[in-house]
Amino acid sequence: MSRAEQIAEEIRHRIVTGMLRPGDVVPSTRAIMRDHNVAMATASRVLALLQDEGLVEATPGRGTVVLAPAGADPAVLTADGVVGVAVQIADAESLAGVSMRRLGAALGIPTMAVYRYVPSRDDLESAMLDRVLGEVAVPSPSGAWRTDLEGAVGALWQVMVRHPWLAGALSMTRPAALPSAMAMSERMLACLVEAVGDPVQAFTDYLTVLHFVRGVGLTLELELSDLAETGLTNDEWVDTRLSDLRRVAPPEQFPTMNAIMAAGYPYDADVLFESGLRVLLDGLAARE
Template identity: 70%
Template sequence: MTRAERIADGLRTRIAQGGLRPGDPVPSTRAIMRDHNVAMATASRVLALLQADGLVESTPGRGSVVRAPDGVDPAILTREGVVAAAVSIADAESLRAVSMRRLAAALGIPTMAVYRYAPSREDLEVAMLDAVFAEIELPAETGAWRADLEGAARALWRAMVAHPWFAGALSMTRPAAMPHAMPMTERMLGGLRGAGLDPVRAFTDYLGLVTLVRGIGATLEPELADRADTGVTNDQWMDLRAGDLRRIAPADRCPHLNAIMEIGYPYDAEVLLESGMQRFLDGIEVCETRRLT
């Protein structure tokens, strides 16, 4: 990286982080020469690089100033609008498709301008997750711990169905701080405390229930991608692979697996969710009943 590129990169960072906002003057060639002890040619190159990025423009009487993105609805060019655009791309194409370059193209702004609204790719992803949590509408509390937990878990599931990338992006071991996730957390913890669990056990089972929902939700995006790539549904894929499965699992060694192969299994992620959730909550209910008797 040349000296001019290093200096330009520092100014890009200041623009991305809001230290220099649209309309603010950027250092002149003389100021760059003085502050960085470089020649006029190098200072001029710095401003040329920023102009090529579309980040600055020359104005009569003011020199170079930070350029306000044009050609875009001003209502979209907010942090919330940029995050919403990123969510739309992820919904349509996958989370992997969301890059700063792809997002800039969708918004019609220079790539570096995206950093004004999201300082990093990691920051953008956390904001996207939090935006999805903000969409979740929890049902009214019933006062019955099990009904309240079921309602919260199903609301979380609906968010995963609406945004297939969402489940896979959630971390259970290193979760980010997301303000809009707190109502969901409080609702589930409140339900578990209402079942009679102490705080530690309630948090353990909260993590278990969310992991259950997340685990099934994480199958949604890969299945949609596979279906788009092949045009084959999950059931059709299993039919095509039935012969391979029978070869590696003959009836004399795997009678139970062969029994379900004979009957056929209509795969449905929502059925898995309901089955797993009910058995999970049954377990809590049985354990608490035993504890109290």
């Protein structure tokens, strides 16, 4: 990194963290020369780099000032609005598709200007998770632990269906502290404590349920990706592979598998979720 790039990075940091706000004057060429002991050519290069990024502009009579982001609806250019656009990109393209560059392009602002609204990519992802988990509409308590648990888990599943990237973004071992997830977690834990009595066992069961929901949820984005790549639904893709399956699973050795292939299996993630949740809840109920 050149000396000009180092100094530009210092000023850029002050802009994206809000220390220098739109309209504020940034250090002049002479100030940069004095404060950093560099030649005029280097100081001029610093300001040129910041101008090329769309962060500053030269104004007659004032010098170089921080440029207000342009190109997007001002109502969107807030921390909440930027996170909302990031969620839209993830819904359409996957979480991996949400880069600061991609987000800047969608907002119509320079990439570095995105940092004015979200400090880092990690902070952006946490904000996205918190936002979509805030959509989990936990039903009012009924007084029956199984009904209430099923309602909370079902509400989480519906949000996963709306946001197929969500399951993959959730960490089950080192979860982020997400305020919007607290009401859902509290309801599920309260239901399980009522069901099993022991808080430690209840927390184990809570993690088991979450692992199950996340596991089925992971198939949502993968299936959408496969559909986009092949143009075939899961059932259509399986039809193209039946001959291969029958070759590796001859009926005299694998009669049960062949009976299922002959009957056909209509893959449906919602059916898997509902069936698996029922089995889990039946098991919990049997321990009462």
